[in-house]
Amino acid sequence: MLKAQRLEEQPELAVEAKNLTKRFGKFVAVDHISLEIRRGENFGLLGPNGAGKTTTIRMITGVIKPSEGCVKVFGIDVAKERKKVLKYIGYMPQKFSLYEDLTVEENIRLYGRLQGLTGSLLKNRVKELLERFYLWEFRRRLAGKLSGGMKQRLALATALVHDPTLLILDEPTAGVDPPLRRKFWEHFRELNREGKTILVTTHYMDEAENCDRLALMNRGRIIAEGTPREIKRRALGGDLVEIVFEGDLDPAALPGVKSVMEDSSERYLLVVEDAGRDLPRIVKKAEELGAKILVASPMHVSLEEAFIRFMGESE
């Protein structure tokens, strides 16, 4: 009941950043970016190292002050009422930021207490998190003596101690080996299903495919925004299809074709308006023109390719 009320009261946007700018001396780390992250979505901030992702995130959490612009988290202005915002945010910084000279359990307990949990509530919550993130048997180990993956799990557990509605994860999988990375993304999806909004930064393009929406950042600016599919379409100007045929044919003249990307006399990569609609039309038209279609299929475009295109355009 309480929870339902809370949800209704809260606005549709989990994070709303307007004209966010951060200058360090003459260097502009983040340059007038605006972001809208909807409640319940898994939003990815994607970009190479030094693009300004961490600075953006730090302005959203309020641990650094923007030079310009403002951030609202669930409608609350971070600059003005930071303390009110904190209980909704669970934050996992890029660098391991827990106390290495405290044990796993002590770290979670400390953060639970700092968040205001006491008594059996605290005890149960700590136990629940230790079990959920497979840390129970390591609970008496000093955090400094954990492996990289375990440190990340501890950081995630600690970020969740006060059951925040918005989870902000800065490069949560940096330096984690691939099988563990996959496991982490399973955790994130699960948390997402529980109704938590997730803002995650990464420079692994394959991971970013898991996000509902993405913003591509480069040199302090957002160069593209949308779902992974939208971003790829925008990068190419449409969908990519592959056709292989025998016979005499000008692929550029086929219906829906916007451009020819690759031309190796037999095999063509074509950019079309919409693969689903245009492919059958292409096949039909080509056969009408007397060519024999051997292969006609939509091509997978990686985010990396799309990203490189956008970066090329922005420079």
Place this chain on the structure above:
Amino acid sequence: MIELEEGIRKGLRIVPIVDKEIRQLVRDPKTILMVLLMPITVTILFGYGYGGKGAGKYPITVVNLDGGDGAFKFIQELRNSKMFQIKAIYKSKGQGFSSVYSGEVYASLIIPETFTEDLMRGRPTRVELYYDASNPTVAQMIMQAVGVVTQQFQEWAAARFGTFAITPMFYTVYGPEIKKIESFIPTLMAMILQMVPTSLISVSICREREKGTFEQFIMTPVSVFDIIFGKLAAYFLATISDAILSLFTAILLFDVKLKGTFLDMVIVSTVFLLNSLSLGLLISVFSRNQLQAYQASIFSFIIFMLFSGVFIPVDVLSSEAKLISSFVPMYYFVSAFRNVSLKGWDYLMVLDQLTVISMFTFAFLALSLRFLRMEVT
């Protein structure tokens, strides 16, 4: 998780911070080294280095160039004063000087050739004291004592030979230091209560910044107040043992006889310890990294030592230096602790000094609260 939401408590977060800090302190080998080992080591070094035996008497030598009855009578007076232990009587100035240079004695008193003759004829005469100026406190006491003895001798002589003057002349010689440990207890306590706590706490905030833990820490609803007072309380608990340990070491190992009561000494020490910790916190608030914090602690420590009256009595400093001293909390502590430990005053009698120290503490804390940024850089 509705329960969780309702169960969240508002208000101060000091207790978990104190708990955390103490756990970290206990696990840090540096703490053990600084809090436990250093005070004991320093006390022992002081004890062996400066605890020179002499049953309350200052060792000196006498150079008797006169050899007459007057000189013998004067030496007798020096012995009778019970202030001096005459280690040797020489026939040449050179021997007297070298006894001071070598650090064997604090001073050498020279009785000139014509001393007895001058006395008999009622002529003004003099004695010369060559003292070790590297230890001004002791030097002053010796000068005073020589003055008193000369005065007494003059009265005796005046009655027998008529009115005349005997002037003690003072000359400085530098040599190694020899001191009595009792008079050094205030210095020792000042050093231990200033250096260890200040440098220990001075890295506490900037280490969190350097290691990145501060970023996670300030994502919780802790306030500036929680951080400053949480750390202050934890470090106080960890370092109060410093003061008590050093006192015990001095008392047990070196048979130091202090007139003050233990309680009074602990009260004065506590007031000063809180001051040292507050200064350390202020340093931590302004330091960018641990190295800077250590440097600032050591720098302030050197200034404090120089202007606190432990090396040179503040009375003999220039008026500018006196002005600096008045801004040095350690100066008030040394004076208060000296009165309590050596003269047996109770803490109420040094309330003025304690008030001044507390005002500095208050200022350091107010500045720390004002300037601690809940941000990362």
